[in-house]
Amino acid sequence: MARVCSGEDISKLVRGLIHAESQIQKHALDLTLRSVFRLTGRGRLDFGGREYCPCEGDKILPEKRKSDDKYGWWELERGDYLLEYNESFLLPEGMVGILQPHHRLVVAGAIHNDHVLIYPDVLPAALLHVASMGLSIKENARVSQLVVLELD
DSSP states (O other): OEEEOOHHHHHTTOBOOSOHHHHBOSSOEEEEEEEEEEEOSOOBOOSSSTTOBOOOEEEEOOBOSSTTOSSOEEEEOSEEEEEEESOBOBOOTTEEEEEEEOHHHHHTTEEEOOEEEETTOBOOOEEEEEOTTOEEEETTOEEEEEEEEEEO
């Protein structure tokens, strides 16, 4: 059997929370966006890993809409992007993490891949797919949720 950890318990495993009060949910933790990369080059994947190479990407800088804005926005066109989070953690042994898109990301017109994280996995980047209408994302937006199961 497994126990679903509370958002409070998950927050104790994570470093770099932007605003814990907003990010902690009953049984999940919202993760926030630090960086966006436009994919520009082909990756390589082989059986043994010696020829592995992640795809290349150019970092996209957020732009402020008004000069006195505290945070900027990424204006993303249709396509695929790599996301990096503000938060980080090392999953302890005996726990399994599930990283999924935040429901607001989906209804805003984008989705990213799910991850199942098993010790000693660390929080990965996510591959974001933006639908045809594009997407505006503000710095530090909550884009993903982390659910953690504690195994017996």
